[in-house]
Amino acid sequence: MGFLDLPGLGKAHYHEYGKGSKPMLAFHGYGMTGKQFHVLERSILQKYHVYGFDHFFHGESKLAGWTEEQILAGMPREMVRGYVEEWFAKYGKQRFSLMGYSIGANIVLVLIEEYGDMIDDVILMAPDGLSVYKGFEILLHKRYGRYFFRTVTKSKWLAPSVIRTLKKVGFIDQSLYNIAYNEIDTEQKRQDVYYTLNLIRLLKPNARKVAELIGRYNINCRLIFGKDDNLFPKSAAAAFIESVPTANVHEVALGHWLVVKELDEYLVNLQ
Template sequence: MGYLHIPQLGQVHYHEYGTGSKPLLAFHGYGMTGKQFHVLEQSVLPEYHVYGFDHFFHGGSALKDWSEQQIIQGMPKALVRNYVEEWFKLHGRQRFSVLGYSIGANLALILVEEYADLIDEVILMAPDGLFVYKGFHILTHKTLGRYLFRTVTKSKWIAPSLLKTLKRVGFIDESLYKIAWSEMDTEQKRLDVYYTLNLIKRLKPDTQKVAQLINQHNIKCRLIFGRHDNLFPKREAQPFINTLNNPEVHEVDLGHWLVTADLDKYLVKFKV
């Protein structure tokens, strides 16, 4: 474990694990920590030494001197580069790979924009950032959506009622309902959701540029989707996939809750 002290942001906590020698900078999904990928012990960890970063409002990472207004305005995309620059100060400038699951994929993709000449592999799991997810966009960018999001955050009863309605009309499935409810059953958890989604709302990769760089630098690219994922399904990412020269694409018989021992068992079959 360690910390990066990032100018203009604060303290970023990271976890180290894996028995491999190649560095892998990893970014987890909502409600987890940088330890999330520890379950990939047969497929990923023998090859890589993972540096799993905690998102802000998760684990041991903490913003420094940010007002609520700044958080709601969102983190400037340019600051993502500072993660790697500070990591280089501790571990030396070197080649590395990136891994991102769900909302963590945004940071991984932005690093491809910045460091394509140093990246060996990109691993994306149920990735956000390859297309605009309308639900998050409405909640963080549209006036009515922002108002409703703030109102739900402050209310003890609106959140459960809203989630039940979304499940009933089929907007979210049972697995997403359980995940969302587990992260919104207290006021602090609701605030963490509100702050997290607002903080990252400007961290949107340029997917056209990312694809060009992956092709130009012959970066190995693995994309893994859950067949039953209604949040970030493969079909929505297909336009991006079609622009890549030689992607390795998997659709696993899982939902959005993808980073599991079952995924590890699946991926190990494809190890060379």
């Protein structure tokens, strides 16, 4: 493990693991850390040496001197280059691979746009960013949505009520409910949710460009979805999948909570 000093951002903490020799930069989902992919030890970690980054407001990564106003305005997508440029500075310029789960996929997709000719493999699991997710679009980009998001963050009772309602109408399943509820039960956790999603609000990948670069540079692309995922299902990525005919697409008998031992077993059996 170690830190990268990202210009204009702060210190990005990362975890190193995996038995393979191919370097892979990995970005986890909300509420986790860069160690999230450690459970894929019998499949992916046999081939890759993973550098798993903690998102800001997660693990040990720390923004440097950012005001609340800056956080709510969002991180300029150009700053995402810092992850790769500083990694190059530390480990030498070389080809690399990428892996992202859920909101972490946004960073991966932006990096494909920036470094397509340097990337060997891409693995995306239940990825955000392949299409516009209306829930996040409203909360992060619509005035009324941003007001509602801030109000919920400040309230001790409103956030749990919203989560219960989403479960009741079937928008999220029990596993997502448990995760979400655990992330909003204190004022600090609610603030971290609010800050995390606002910080990455400008990281809106151009899915059409990503698809074109994957084809142009023959990037090996694996897409993994949960059959019972109501958040980022395979159907939401249908247009992207169609535009990347070489993609290796899987739909696993899981929900959005996808990076688990069962996925590792599924991938091992494929081999």
